[in-house]
Amino acid sequence: MLKTVNRVLLALAGLVLLALGGAVLAAGLNLSVPSWWPWNGPHDVLLSTARRTKWRGEGWWWPVVIAALAVILLLALWWLLSQLRRSRLSEVLVDSGDGHGARLRGRALENVMAAEAESLHGVDRAAARLTGRRTAPGARVGLVLAAHAQPLSALSELTAGALAHARESAGFAKLPAEVRLRAAKHRAQRVS
Template sequence: MARTRTAVNRTVLGAVGLSLFLAGSWLTATDPAFADRLPTWWPAAGTGTVLLDRNRLAQLRGEGWWTPTAIAASIGLAVLFALWSLGQSRSGRAQPLALPSPGCTVRPQALAEALATRVTALPGITRSRARVLPRRGQRLEVRLRVWLEPDTPPDAVLPTLHTATAEADRAATPYTAHTRVRLSTAPHRTRHVR
């Protein structure tokens, strides 16, 4: 869902930006100072040009389809943007996860913090960051980002890392966790001579 939301947001922002850029470019062409510098294929616009003059607007209003179409398009755009705004606000705090004991719950953020603390304490690891995302049904998606010490090979850390993620899987027992680990090397700090 987050990837879909990001793709929709970028598409909407790109379309709005492109339309504003094109409208601004066309209106810039109405200035005589710029009109002389434009290529010959550029559509010419006269000084003081508007998109719809009063005569053309009155002619459109005289058509039977214009008013209902304009009202329907305005309502449709308003509803579309309202739904889009509501979709943005839904990404709030995740609901607590119910555990097998009656009345026991755990927040996904608490589980992620515990996993990150456990992984950071492992030898050869500088720091880590975890994210736990509840999915439909009894599934969890765990994203774990691990920064290794500069000279630590990944295969030296993988067995202990597997043990730590298995502990986290058991901690969220009724849920099955799908864990994705991303390994990075912490950058070397260059010593400066003073």
Template sequence: MNPWRNAVNRTLLALTGAALLAGGGWLALSGGSVAERLPGWWPAPEHGTVLLDRAALADLRDSGWWTPVVVAGTVCALLLCLTWLLAQPRRGGARRLPLAGPPLTLRSRALADAVARRAEATDGVDRAHVRLPAGKKRSRARVRLLLEPGAAPGPVLERVTRGPLDEAARSLAPHPLRTHVHLAVRSARERRAR
């Protein structure tokens, strides 16, 4: 994700959360028995008042500027939210991995599916799941292998490393590919239950 976009997202979320927390805290602390224990400088509404009574709202609606301002404010808020939503990057399959040439990219989901299929075709592997989160200059492969009962982890790991993982690293060269492999073994009892 773009660092500027990340900073803007975090700032907007923090400001929105702070405003909601401050408003909710003020409302919660200003009423009931808690209001008697607050310091004298705490801004509290008078007893029995509401934030916006019906008479004040009727006066605002009678003003000629009220309706256009409310409609324009609502439309602006909606457009800002839609712009913010559309500016976010897509998740999952839309991430692109850089290839050897600058204009060339590859969908991370396509490469992950290809590596998983090649890993499942390897001797001793029952199932494989591969995730390839994309980075600008470096990529990571998270591989989870479920081995067949009786398969030796060492030789299976070597076959997968020298086969599908080396092919994936070569396809992304000159950008490095770091891999993290998690191995699990399916027991014969689990295999019968499936």
């Protein structure tokens, strides 16, 4: 979803900047513009003194301006924080039994899960990623299946093998997983 929000915001900002830039350029080059156009010539100002001070005396003006700026600030902060949030866990907390716990690198567990998944029958490639919180992680696993592989057996082997081993070795009560299966691309074989 974050990619979609980024693309929409970028497209809207680009359209607004393009429209404003085109309007200023047309007025600056003294091109013939319609009568409703906000700028008429190269010596025209963007905002006249009358336009800048028109609403200043109204009682509702400043609260509306402050509220609009606050909403824009909150949306900008939300966008910034969503950019900084990681979708991949850097470490996972493991109960070591001594009361303190231990930290396990997330990439290490991901690499082990992917290597074990690749060793399954009918799996060409595998990738694993840990998501969620450090104390309650989840897994996203992508499998590329060979042409002769059976998806149900590959999924059950993954659940009983790599995911169960990762859950037991890290001491998690549960390890929810989202598994995406794809078929490996291959050329058609000629029959002679």
